[in-house]
Amino acid sequence: MHKKQAPSMDKVEAVVHQILGGTVLGIERETQGVSTYVYRIETGKETLYLRILPEHEKSFAAEVLVHNLLLQKGVRVPEVVYFANCDESLGMSVMLVREIPGTHAGENLTREEYDAVLMDAGRQIALANQVPVDGYGWIQRGKHDGKVLRGEHSKIKDVITEFLEPDLSFLSEGILPANEASRIRSILESGAPLMGRHEARLVHGDFDDSHIFQQHGAFTAIIDFGEIQGSSPLYDLGHFKIHDGQRYLGYPALAEGYREVAALSAEDQLEIDLWALWVGVRRLGIIGRRHPGAYLNHLRQAVRKELECIGSKL
Structure with missing residues (x-):
């Protein structure tokens, strides 16, 4: 399966600022991401995680649906605050979730x-x-x-x-x-x-x-x-x-x-x-x-x- 390389930090920062505006204090690449590229985002009020899916024709759409269905059932999972099937600047699907404490x-x-x-x-x-x-x-x-x-x-x-x-x-x-x-x-x-x-x-x-x-x-x-x-x-x-x-x-x-x-x-x-x-x-x-x-x-x-x-x- 064809995987795209991780985008440059400049591109990631541009996407994050487009989503969140001027509220971003810091962006850092996380090392735990294996199947996705993961970035920790500090806004001053909360911590968010941006996930980027490297597969060319794949999307977070099904995973976003899972998060929403589980939240409706009372299952505690990360809340999705933004999703794009395919971000134009990255050419990959992106998903932004709130941090789970602990x-x-x-x-x-x-x-x-x-x-x-x-x-x-x-x-x-x-x-x-x-x-x-x-x-x-x-x-x-x-x-x-x-x-x-x-x-x-x-x-x-x-x-x-x-x-x-x-x-x-x-x-x-x-x-x-x-x-x-x-x-x-x-x-x-x-x-x-x-x-x-x-x-x-x-x-x-x-x-x-x-x-x-x-x-x-x-x-x-x-x-x-x-x-x-x-x-x-x-x-x-x-x-x-x-x-x-x-x-x-x-x-x-x-x-x-x-x-x-x-x-x-x-x-x-x-x-x-x-x-x-x-x-x-x-x-x-x-x-x-x-x-x-x-x-x-x-x-x-x-x-x-x-x-x-x-x-x-x-």
Whole structure:
């Protein structure tokens, strides 16, 4: 996919001043942006973030729709204050959002405070997972995709199987023993009907505690909807579960909050484990091809833990 280079600061400053007028005190490029170029803007009264989408024919339209739909449902997410399908001077889509106060969960929190924040996040993500999507997989992000959330695939089976065999073949060459890869293949093949029993719902797609914000031990918002997808409403719980434990073990508190909004049956619990396993394999397939490190080791251990967990339920 063709990506444009980050624009010069002169061009960014011109766009910001065009949007906000003469109220800007400072503009600074943020380093955390991966899929987008991100700039921190100080006005003296508040902090804003300008995001620029580098893909040539892509737009923030669908993401803006997601933010607005979630705010209407009472989900705390960053408020969008400006959006352009394609800024004329940059040739790219831009989106301006208000800063969420605080920092990610797990930073300077006691265990009790962390659990309380995770319970609030569970209630919030349960509401987010109620938003319907037309289709499964990555939400389409063309310039005309701002009215309906539409996934790339008509069947969830296509999402589940798209990378599964190549990932397992690659992982069995050194990251996972061949017998574990074979067992994963068998479990996910038999579990696919359970994973595919729901109509498509909106999922965050990258839900872990780095995207849960808090201030002084109080939940403030869920951030970063750059990987939104149509999937099972239990996908985000599975994604969180496979990433859990890098700070504290927060999944039990998250699930407790989720259950206050949407009940979780024994079948649901098994499906969450299946999604955790699937996400772990997909992430291992991506990270293993790039570079080893602590994240790869965490995923490998978490996948083995999920194998044991699912084995005790089947």
